[in-house]
Amino acid sequence: MTALLQRTFRFLLAHCRSVTAVFLIAVLAVGLIAPPPAIAQFGAIAVRIAAAAVVSIITNTIGALLRTTNSQLNTINGLVKALANLWQSIVYPINLINQARAMVNQLIGQFRGLLTSIHSVNVQSATLPNATSLELIMRNRSTSDFGQFDRAFRTTYQPLPPATNLHPIDRQRVDVSDALAMDTLKTLKASDQVVQQILQASQIIEDEAAQAAPGTAAYLTAAGLVAAVENEATMQRMLAAELRQEAAILAHSNAIRKRQADMASQFRQDTTRLFK
Amino acid sequence: MNSKWQLLRVLCKYRTKLLVLVLLLALVSPQPVRAQFGIDWGAIVAAINSIGTAINNTIAPALRTVNASLQALNTVMSAIHNLFTTVVYPPAAIARARGLSLAIQGLYTQIQVTSRVNVSSATLGIPLQLEQALLSRNPGSVPAITTHYQSLYQTVPPPQNASPQTRDLIDMSDAAAQAAMKRAIAIDAIADAEMQAADRINSELTQAAPGTAPMIEAAAAAWLVRANAYTQSALGDVLRLRAVSLANSSAQLKFNSNGAAQIRQNAVDSLK
Numbered sequence: 038m039t040a041l042l043q044r045t046f047r048f049l050l051a052h053c054r055s056v057t058a059v060f061l062i063a064v065l066a067v068g069l070i071a072p073p074p075a076i077a078q079f080g081a082i083a084v085r086i087a088a089a090a091v092v093s094i095i096t097n098t099i100g101a102l103l104r105t106t107n108s109q110l111n112t113i114n115g116l117v118k119a120l121a122n123l124w125q126s127i128v129y130p131i132n133l134i135n136q137a138r139a140m141v142n143q144l145i146g147q148f149r150g151l152l153t154s155i156h157s158v159n160v161q162s163a164t165l166p167n168a169t170s171l172e173l174i175m176r177n178r179s180t181s182d183f184g185q186f187d188r189a190f191r192t193t194y195q196p197l198p199p200a201t202n203l204h205p206i207d208r209q210r211v212d213v214s215d216a217l218a219m220d221t222l223k224t225l226k227a228s229d230q231v232v233q234q235i236l237q238a239s240q241i242i243e244d245e246a247a248q249a250a251p252g253t254a255a256y257l258t259a260a261g262l263v264a265a266v267e268n269e270a271t272m273q274r275m276l277a278a279e280l281r282q283e284a285a286i287l288a289h290s291n292a293i294r295k296r297q298a299d300m301a302s303q304f305r306q307d308t309t310r311l312f313k
Numbered sequence: 314m315n316s317k318w319q320l321l322r323v324l325c326k327y328r329t330k331l332l333v334l335v336l337l338l339a340l341v342s343p344q345p346v347r348a349q350f351g352i353d354w355g356a357i358v359a360a361i362n363s364i365g366t367a368i369n370n371t372i373a374p375a376l377r378t379v380n381a382s383l384q385a386l387n388t389v390m391s392a393i394h395n396l397f398t399t400v401v402y403p404p405a406a407i408a409r410a411r412g413l414s415l416a417i418q419g420l421y422t423q424i425q426v427t428s429r430v431n432v433s434s435a436t437l438g439i440p441l442q443l444e445q446a447l448l449s450r451n452p453g454s455v456p457a458i459t460t461h462y463q464s465l466y467q468t469v470p471p472p473q474n475a476s477p478q479t480r481d482l483i484d485m486s487d488a489a490a491q492a493a494m495k496r497a498i499a500i501d502a503i504a505d506a507e508m509q510a511a512d513r514i515n516s517e518l519t520q521a522a523p524g525t526a527p528m529i530e531a532a533a534a535a536w537l538v539r540a541n542a543y544t545q546s547a548l549g550d551v552l553r554l555r556a557v558s559l560a561n562s563s564a565q566l567k568f569n570s571n572g573a574a575q576i577r578q579n580a581v582d583s584l585k
Contacts, residue, residue: 062332084360087360088357088361092363092367095367095371095372096371100367100371103371103372107375110382114385117389125392134400180427183430183431187434209440212440213439213443216433216434216440217447219432223432223434227428231424234423234424238421241416241420242413242417245413248406249406250400250401250407251400252397252402252403253406253409253523253526255527256410256414256518256521256526259521259527259530260413260417260515260518262536262537263421263533264417264511265537266508266510266537266540267511269507269537269544270504270505270540273503273504274501276544276550277497277501277504279551280494280497280500280551281447281493283493283558284489284554286558287486287558288466288491290561291466291486291487291561292467294482294483295466295469295470298470298474
């Protein structure tokens with residue numbers, strides 16, 4: 038082996054130029070013939086690595102995320118089912134909705150006619166023609182016959198005395214007392230009419246309640262509250278009328294007291310003058 | 314060994330021709346292509362297959378489960394939607410409820426007309442002035458009440474005409490009567506305002522959505538509470554007035570008893 042190497046070395050030294058030329062030709066030929074390295078040539082391993090990474094992402098990341106999503110969807114599904122059950126069987130059960138409507142109809146059937154007949158019981162009690170006429174007008178719930186009412190009132194309670202029959206101050210006080218009494222009676226005629234209108238409104242609301250859906254009940258409640266505000270305002274007008282009337286009674290009795298004081302003073306002066 | 318040396322000698326002998334041949338071959342041979350030495354198709358197909366398998370085994374079953382869950386959710390949501398549209402908030406019932414407010418509005422308009430009907434009845438000048446102020450429903454006419462009242466019912470007698478006790482009694486009674494008259498005007502004005510508010514609330518109700526109807530209901534409830542408070546206040550004024558009347562009757566009895574005692578004393582004194 039050593040001998041072969043020594044012979045080869047000696048041959049290379051002897052044919053140095055030829056060997057160099059052959060080597061250069063060989064290098065040139067290989068350079069021309071050999072293909073440049075292709076991308077795929079060395080990329081198969083990289084493809085396998087990338088595919089493994091994608092599989093890993095699918096299995097470990099996307100798969101895990103989908104499992105979590107699925108679990109959450111299951112939870113949401115359970116919750117929505119529970120919610121649906123709550124609404125359908127506890128909050129808005131059809132049988133109880135129908136029961137509530139039936140109750141409204143039952144109340145209408147049981148009480149509406151009864152209350153209407155009680156409310157319209159005839160309480161007229163006057164026996165003489167003038168008083169009967171006045172009582173009839175006082176209670177007829179009309180606001181279009183005030184002229185007739187004035188006449189009936191003055192026929193029953195007498196007209197204002199003529200100026201010759203009564204001291205002017207007393208005449209004015211009688212006039213204002215009559216006027217405030219008449220005002221109150223007219224206000225009551227008007228309020229009786231309003232009562233009918235409020236009752237009509239309540240009837241409309243009650244009729245609607247018999248057909249209402251749970252979601253529309255708030256409309257009816259609001260309408261009822263509005264009617265109650267209207268009703269309260271009418272009651273306040275009646276109280277205002279009562280205040281005017283009571284104030285006039287008080288003022289009237291107070292005026293008599295003043296008159297008595299003036300007359301007593303006058304009497305004292307006259308007596309003093311008499312004994313002078 | 315000899316054959317090798319022979320070949321070497323032959324190559325040396327024809328080295329120029331060989332060189333030309335090699336150069337010609339190098340020029341004639343085709344250019345190398347990328348796939349010249351071959352791609353590992355098997356590896357790539359295996360990689361793609363492994364991705365497909367992962368998708369089939371991991372993503373597809375999960376998506377099928379998600380799909381089933383969504384289907385179930387859809388069914389439940391449809392049932393809820395159906396409950397709300399046909400049972401809880403049926404459009405026909407909503408329209409009817411709005412129509413009801415419109416129908417009642419007509420009644421409220423009639424009530425306002427009825428409430429404002431003129432009930433004035435006085436015939437003489439001064440009483441007419443007082444009555445007009447009393448029925449004006451205008452708080453601005455409150456200060457005029459005192460003048461009209463004093464014109465009609467007179468003022469407190471001068472000290473020489475009545476005892477201090479009587480003057481106190483008269484002044485207190487006048488004050489109570491005038492205050493009640495002034496309050497009556499204020500209460501009428503309040504009632505007007507309440508009716509206007511009720512109208513406004515009712516007209517809002519005709520346009521309300523089922524979700525906003527409770528808000529309007531709350532506003533109406535607040536107004537009802539306020540109206541109740543004003544009614545209570547008016548009732549208080551009525552009671553005050555009646556209390557003053559009762560106190561007047563009682564005072565009259567006291568005056569009478571004092572007067573009787575004085576007469577008895579005078580009679581005893583005159584017989585002495």
